[in-house]
Amino acid sequence: MxxxxxxxxxxxxxxxxxxxxxxxxxxxxxxxxxxxxxxxxxxxxxxxxxxxxxxxxxxxxxxxxxxxxxxxxxxxxxQDLTYAIRMLRKEPLVTATAIAVLALGIGATTTTFSLANGLLLRPLPYPEPERLVAVDESAPQRNVPIMGVAFPNYQDMRARNRVFEDMALYYSGMATLTGGAEAERVQGAWVSDGIFRVLGVKPLLGRTFLAEEDVPKVPHTVLLGYDLWQRRYSSDRNIVGKSIRLSDEPVTVVGVMPRGFNFPDRSEMWLPLQLDAQLSPRTDHGMAGIARLKPGMSRELAEQDMRSIMRQIAKENPLTDYGQTVNVISYRSQITTDYRGTILTLLGAVAFVLLIATANVANLLLVKASARTKEMAIRGALGASRGRMMQQMVVESLLLGGLGAVVGLALAVAGIPSLLALIPVDLPLWMHFEIDGRVLWFTLAVSLATSLLFGLVPALASSRVDLTGSLKEGGRTGSTSGRRSLVRDGLVVVEVALSLVLLTGAGLMIRSFLALSNQRIGFDAANVLTFRISSPDTKYPSGEKGRALVNSVR
Amino acid sequence: MPPRSAPDPEEFLPLHKDTFQILVALADGDRHGYSIMLDVAARTGGKVRLSPSTLYGSMKRLLEQGLTEELDERPDPEHDDERRRYYRLTALGRRVAIAEAHRLEKLLADARATGLLPKRT
Structure with a gap:
């Protein structure tokens, strides 16, 4: 045309x-x-x-x-989903078993991941927490990897560095609040004046410390934590400027910190260090250093700068600081070092549990798939392609995995508080272990991966159907079922192998625990108890009075 | 099993406008896809132009719902391409199309009764 x-x-x-x-x-x-x-x-x-x-x-x-x-x-x-629901409802026992097994695996994984998330992944409760670094001195030649910072060294480092916005020192301890109906031992921190600038936290009421309050022989001041302010001072909004008694000495409250601020771990009050550089030797390394990197500054560069400063300090003070160096590490990794290994080991262990659960469900589905050979053969004869049948099976496993994830998530929500109750020490208050968006994404990813893992094997096996053979023999014999039993055997081997690894790990852990408990400590510890008493200097200024106190307790 | 009663045409209403156009196109005879497209375009003065996707997506659902059926024989051997498939309105399809037409008629009557549209003279 x-x-x-x-x-x-x-x-x-x-x-x-x-x-x-x-x-x-x-x-x-x-x-x-x-x-x-x-x-x-x-x-x-x-x-x-x-x-x-x-x-x-x-x-x-x-x-x-x-x-x-x-x-x-x-x-x-x-359409696949509707069909899958029908298939799952047809065999409630198999479905319930699979969901229960998956829920246990996914629940355990989610619970452990939420611990790892709270510890290693959630941002610390400070602005731009990635710029916070811990500063510590060490003496590699004397084999002292961690030694704390000496006050005069801190003053030199703070004055000479070009890499920190600010740097501060602190240490934790207990203090006794008196003056009320009852004395109360409170966890506190003694901090140098720059600390709140370093952390980037502003007070709820009043102000933080001034530089002139962090010098020796000035009137004592204190900052209260939110919980302490609520508990002991009934949220008195006029508390700022008032005097309270600490170890029987008057201290002026200059401010109240916001809820949730408990730096470094569980502190409820903060006091200025008020150290005298003349009286603090460079060999007294009791304190922790913390600093905020300048914007864009890397930890590595900061460490280089600090080390060159430390070399100068050592040159100037060879008697006290010879061979010493400085380590600058991310604040998060410093405060999580103790837990990191345990959490990662635990994650590894539950990954094994999850794999065992997956292999179990795969096996269950394989058995179910054998019973469905005839159905698949008929669908194939009616023109359903292999891909189409596989898709159907995968949708079924995804549905199963999804249901397992929902129940597993519920188990995790219920399980996290009980797990935390088992931890014998008071964890720092910044650690939060609730289920947040990241944990939900993790659970989704885990259930998706698990579903594909346990769903693909039976899907592959049952979609490869010998039409005439299956229809004639009712799907009970033939090469397909032979191959399937081989896969099943393989899965059992994998399960046993994984269980063995887990059991060995658990056995080793119990053995080390027993070995630790039975270790000789040099004296008979049976029926021996320990306790502490605190005798404030104001009340017991001399050793004699202190001894008298101990004798009276005895 | 008790015998299944014939579905109520009302259950299918309201129809999507494209679906209704396809049923109307098939009302006066069996047609293949392109012929349905041409008919719809001609009747609507070119305002409704079904894309191949819309046509065959709707056709798939019409077949599944039993409102249309595919023919085995070719009614138009003159102008024929053996790759073409012909479709026919089923009895149910016809009843559904009529029910939809009545529904639209009723809507029109309502619009007239309230004065939204001028009354027919």
Missing amino acids: SSRVLSPHAEQLGGRAFGALLLCYPAQFRQEYAREMALVFVDRCRAQRSFAGLLAVWLNAAAGVLMEAPKEHGLMIL
Whole structure:
């Protein structure tokens, strides 16, 4: 036809291009309709008398594919899901067992991950926590890797460095609040004046310490923690400026810190260090250093700068600081070092538990799949492709995995408080172990991976059906079931191997625990108790009075 | 099993406008896909142009719901391409299309009764 816009060859090419666009559709839909759709498309192109008309046909067709193809996918998944629900309901015992096994595996993994999340991944409760670094001195030549910072060295480092916005020192201890109806021992921290600038925390009431309050022989001041302020001072908003008694000495409250601020661990009050550099030797290393890196400054560069400063200090003070160096490490890694190994080991162990659960469910589904050989054969005979049948099986496993994840998540929510109750020490208050977005994503990923893992093996096995054989023999014998039993045996071997690793790990742990408990400590510890009493200097200034106190207790 | 009663056409309503156009196109005879497209475009003055995706997506659902069926024979051997498939309205499809037409008629009557549209003279 002379009035055609395109040559027959170009039309054919257009048809092919449209055919390629139809790849967006599910295979089953394509098998059924793609050829005809391409035919209709070419017909419409052929009827156009202008390029504008042709363009309109193309746009209309492309928009149609983009709108309708996702809809077809959705409908197919919905169909699979409905079928999957029917299949799962048909065998409630198998379904319940699989969900229970998965829930245990996923629940244990989620619980442990929420611990790892709270400890290693959640940001610390300070602004830009990644800029916080711990500063510590060490003497590698004397084999002292961690030694704390000496006050005069801190003063030199703070004055000379070019890498920190500010640097501060602190140490924790207990203090006795008196003056009320009852004395109370309170955990506190003695801090140098820059600490709140380093941490980037502002008080709820009043102010933080001034530089002139962190010098020796000035009136004592204190900052109260939120809980202490609520508990002991009934949230008195006029507390700032008032005097309270600490170890029977008057101290002026200068401010109240916001709720949740418990630096370094569980402190409820903060006092200025008020150290005298003249009276603090460079060999007295009792304190921890913390600093905030300047914006854009890396930890490595900061460490280099601090080490060169330390070399100068050592040169100036060879008697006290010879061979000493400085380590600058991220604050988070410093405060989590003690737990990191345990948590990672625990994560490894529950990963094994999850794998065992997965292998168990895979085995269960394989048995179920053997019983469904006939169903698959009939579906195959009716024209269902192997991919289509596999998709159906995978949707079933995803549904099973999803249900397992929901129950597992519920177990984790219930299990986290009980697990925390088992930890014998008071954890720092900044550690939060609730289920947050990251834990939910993790659970989703784990259940997805698990579902694919336990679903794919039976899906592959049962979609590879020998049609006539299965129909004739009722799916009980033949090469397919032989292969399947081999897979099943393999899964059992994997399960036993994983269990063995877990059991060995647990056995070793119990053995080390027993060995530790039975270790000789040099004296007979049976029926020996320990306790502490505190005797404030104001009340017991001399050793004699202190001895008298001990004797009176005895 | 008790015998399944015929589905109530009302259960299918309201129909999507494209679906209704396809059923109307099939009301006066069996057609293949392209012929349905041409008919719809001609009846609506070119306002409704079904894309191949819309046509065959709707057609798939119409077949599944039993409102249309695919023909084995070819009613138009003259102008025929053996790759084409022909579709026919089933009895249920016809009843559903009529029910939808009545529904639309009722809507129109309501619009007229309230004065939204001028009354027919």
